[in-house]
Each structure stands twice: as C-alpha cells, then as structure tokens.
Amino acid sequence: MTEVDLNATEYPDYSYDYLQITTPCDKGEVRNFTKLFLPIAYSIICVLGLVGNIFVVMTFALYKKAKSMTDVYLFNMAIADILFVLTLPFWAVNYAADKWIFGDFICKIARGIYAINFNCGMLLLAFISMDRYIAIVQATKSFKFRARTLAYSRLICLVVWVSSILISSSTFIFSESYSHSINKTREICEHRSSTEMKGLTLKLLLVCMQLLFGFFIPLLFMVFCYAFIVKTLMQAQNSKRNKAIRVIVLIVAIFLVCQVPHNIVLLVTATTMGKLNKSCESEKQIAMAKYITEVLAFLHCCLNPVLYAFIGVKFRSYFVNMMKNLWCLRYKKYKTQSSRISSDTYHSRQTSENMSDNVTSFTM
Incomplete structure (x- = not known):
C-alpha cells in the first residue's frame, strides 16, 4: 500500500479502502466525528445486543428444547450475534484512542470473529426465511417430513459456520497491527499485503463477498420466501392472518432500512475503488456515510x-416461565414440566393445525 492508502484506512474495516489517489486528503473532520460517535454507538449496540441475544440463548438452553429447524437457526444466530457484538468494544477503544493498542494477535482475532459472525448471522436469516416458507406454504409436506428435516438442521448450521469461516479466512491471514507509515507512533489494525495492486484486489474481493453473502443472498431468500408466505396467508382463513402479515412486512422493512444504506455505500466504494480522479470532499462524504450506515447495519443484531424470537407467542411464554424459574430458583421442576408439555403438544398436533401453529410464530 502507498502512504496515502494507509492514511485513508486509518480505521479498521475488513472489506475496503477509500483512497487510491496521489494527493493526500486531510480527513481530520471525519476522525474527530468518529472519535466521539463510534465509541458511543458501538457501546450501545454491544450492550443491547448482548442482553437480547443472551436471553434467547438462555431460553433455548435452560428451558425450551429446540423442536423445529427455526429454533435451531435462532439459537445459532443468537450465538453469532453475541460473538459479533463482543468484538465491538475493541473497535470502540480503537476509535477513542485513535490507535490500535491490543497487538497483532488480538487484531487478527477481533477482525476474524467480526467477519465470521456477521456473515454467519446474515446467512442464517436466509435459512430462517426458507424454513418459514416450508412450514407455511408447504404445510402438509413440512408436517410429514418434519422429523427428517429437523435432523438436518444442525448439519445446515454447521455448513453455515464452516462457510462463514472460509469466506472470512482472508481476514485472519492478512490482518495485521502495524505502525502507520506517516505517523510511526500510531498503530493501526488493517489488511496488509506485499504490493499495492495485491492489496487493492483483495479489498475489492472482500467487498464483493460481503455484498453477496451479507446482503444479496439473504435479501433474495427473504423476498422470495416471504412473498409466497404472504400470498398463502391471504388465502387462509385464520384469525391471526393480518397480524402475521404485518409482522412479515415489519421484518422485511427493518432488514431493508438497516442494510440497504450501508450496502449502497459498499457498491459505490467498489465501483470507485482504484480511481485517481476522486475529490477529497467526495472521499470525506463517502467515509462519513460509511461509518454512519455501518452503525445502522450493526443495529440489526440488536433487533434480531x-x-x-420474542415476537413468537410460544417463545414469549417459554421466556416468561424461564424468568419465573430463575426468580423462584426452581429450575428443575419448571424445566421438566415445560419439556413434557411441549413434547406432548407437539406430537399430538394434527396436520390441519400445523398451519395455525406456524402462523403464531409471526404474531405479536
């Protein structure tokens, strides 16, 4: 990388660079903004993400045994979101101190976990959409083959985790903590390659992979699956139909609001990467937009x-009972009763009732 490139990537970002020009661009305004804004934003996201997702993991682990593919996906997505938000304090400190202070090993680990769990969470959203499609649109078939598909759910999650690790492997390999070439006293945590062209190619590849696995694939699954789910619900005579449709619209709308702005910035970055005629002002605007939209994208892990999970009637009832157990310190009694009641209810449910049960997972 050139000195200008390093000045442009003074903040960690596993996917892209912003400047590829011959004249240095003073981004003091951007640095002053991120030094105040990002530590606060990352801290809030970390706290909210931990609280919500830990409650989900506790509910599944201590009280509600997974009975469907969606339950398995939700459990794994909560774990991915927890690991993801746990990396944010490192970046909050990095921005506040205006330098990386944790060394090379933590740099690789923090950036690698950051990338793996972000990609894993987004891919699991795609499989949750597919499972809801099978459960509602193909209700008869899903009931008939539920035992077989449940057996594959853990295998699917394993494939998702392995795929996310492979997709993010370059982050582990090329991330380094090193001194800024302009200011030798300032350590940064970034991708580092032997040549400028190799570094530019790597960054462009990472942008494309993040766009593909972190946005377009989940969006494609969600639009396709939820469109058919809404169509099926419109034809069903169910008292919870309208609530279910509103929840589906809310899920898709929040996904678009959180993810579209940041991915538009990624697309702009990918199309302008390597160009030499970019103005300093436009680069500062893109950098500012990148940090703001990135925070918006990270908020999605707090809303998941x-x-x-909590939007489902059955999950809420399990969660309330679990909290009562914790309050009364009578874990075994309530756990045994819940497991037996849940198992009996599940196995006694008829095919005609399966549609109604699946719809409740979307109701308030």
Missing part, C-alpha cells in the same frame, strides 16, 4: 431477538 425481537423480530425472530
């Missing part, structure tokens, strides 16, 4: 527990 509400949109996909």
Whole structure:
C-alpha cells in the first residue's frame, strides 16, 4: 500500500479502502466525528445486543428444547450475534484512542470473529426465511417430513459456520497491527499485503463477498420466501392472518432500512475503488456515510431477538416461565414440566393445525 492508502484506512474495516489517489486528503473532520460517535454507538449496540441475544440463548438452553429447524437457526444466530457484538468494544477503544493498542494477535482475532459472525448471522436469516416458507406454504409436506428435516438442521448450521469461516479466512491471514507509515507512533489494525495492486484486489474481493453473502443472498431468500408466505396467508382463513402479515412486512422493512444504506455505500466504494480522479470532499462524504450506515447495519443484531424470537407467542411464554424459574430458583421442576408439555403438544398436533401453529410464530 502507498502512504496515502494507509492514511485513508486509518480505521479498521475488513472489506475496503477509500483512497487510491496521489494527493493526500486531510480527513481530520471525519476522525474527530468518529472519535466521539463510534465509541458511543458501538457501546450501545454491544450492550443491547448482548442482553437480547443472551436471553434467547438462555431460553433455548435452560428451558425450551429446540423442536423445529427455526429454533435451531435462532439459537445459532443468537450465538453469532453475541460473538459479533463482543468484538465491538475493541473497535470502540480503537476509535477513542485513535490507535490500535491490543497487538497483532488480538487484531487478527477481533477482525476474524467480526467477519465470521456477521456473515454467519446474515446467512442464517436466509435459512430462517426458507424454513418459514416450508412450514407455511408447504404445510402438509413440512408436517410429514418434519422429523427428517429437523435432523438436518444442525448439519445446515454447521455448513453455515464452516462457510462463514472460509469466506472470512482472508481476514485472519492478512490482518495485521502495524505502525502507520506517516505517523510511526500510531498503530493501526488493517489488511496488509506485499504490493499495492495485491492489496487493492483483495479489498475489492472482500467487498464483493460481503455484498453477496451479507446482503444479496439473504435479501433474495427473504423476498422470495416471504412473498409466497404472504400470498398463502391471504388465502387462509385464520384469525391471526393480518397480524402475521404485518409482522412479515415489519421484518422485511427493518432488514431493508438497516442494510440497504450501508450496502449502497459498499457498491459505490467498489465501483470507485482504484480511481485517481476522486475529490477529497467526495472521499470525506463517502467515509462519513460509511461509518454512519455501518452503525445502522450493526443495529440489526440488536433487533434480531425481537423480530425472530420474542415476537413468537410460544417463545414469549417459554421466556416468561424461564424468568419465573430463575426468580423462584426452581429450575428443575419448571424445566421438566415445560419439556413434557411441549413434547406432548407437539406430537399430538394434527396436520390441519400445523398451519395455525406456524402462523403464531409471526404474531405479536
């Protein structure tokens, strides 16, 4: 990388660079903004994300045994979101101190976990959409083959985790903590390659992979699956139909609001990467937009527990009972009763009732 490139990437970002020009661009305004804004924003996201997702993990682990593919996906997505938000304090300190202070090993680990769990969470959203499509649109088939598909759910999650690790492997390999070439006293945590062209190619590849696996694939699954789900619900005579449709619209709308702005910035970055005629002002605007929209995208991990777990009637009842157990310190009694009641209810449910049960997972 050139000195100008390093000055442009003074903040960690596993996917892209912003400047590829011959004249240095003073981004003092951007640095002053991020030094105040990002530590506060990342701290809030970390706290909210931990609280919501830990409650989901506790509910599944201590009280509610997974009975469907969606339950398995939700459990894994909560774990991915927890690991993801746990990396944010490192970046909050990095921005506040205006330098990386944790060394090379933590740099690789923090950036690698950051990338793996972000990609894993987004891919799991795609599979949750597919499972809801099978459960509602293909209700008869899903009931008939539920035992077989449940057996594959853990395998699917394993494939998602392995795929996310492979997709993010370059982050582990090329991330380094090193001194800024302009200011030798300032350590940064960034991708580092032997040549400028190799570094530019790597960054462009990472942008494309993040756009593909972190946005377009989940969006494609959600639009396709939820469109058919809404169509099926419109034809169903169910008292919870309208609530279910509103929840689906809310899920898609929040996904678009959180993810579209940041991915537009990624697209702009990918199309302008390597160009030499970019103005300093436009680069500062893109940099500012990148940080603001990135925070908006990260907020989605705080909303996932509400949109996909607590919004379900059955999950809420399990969660309330679990909290009562914790309050009364009578874990075993309530756990045994809940497990037996849940198992009996599940196995006694008829095919005609399966549609209604699946719809309740979308109702308030």
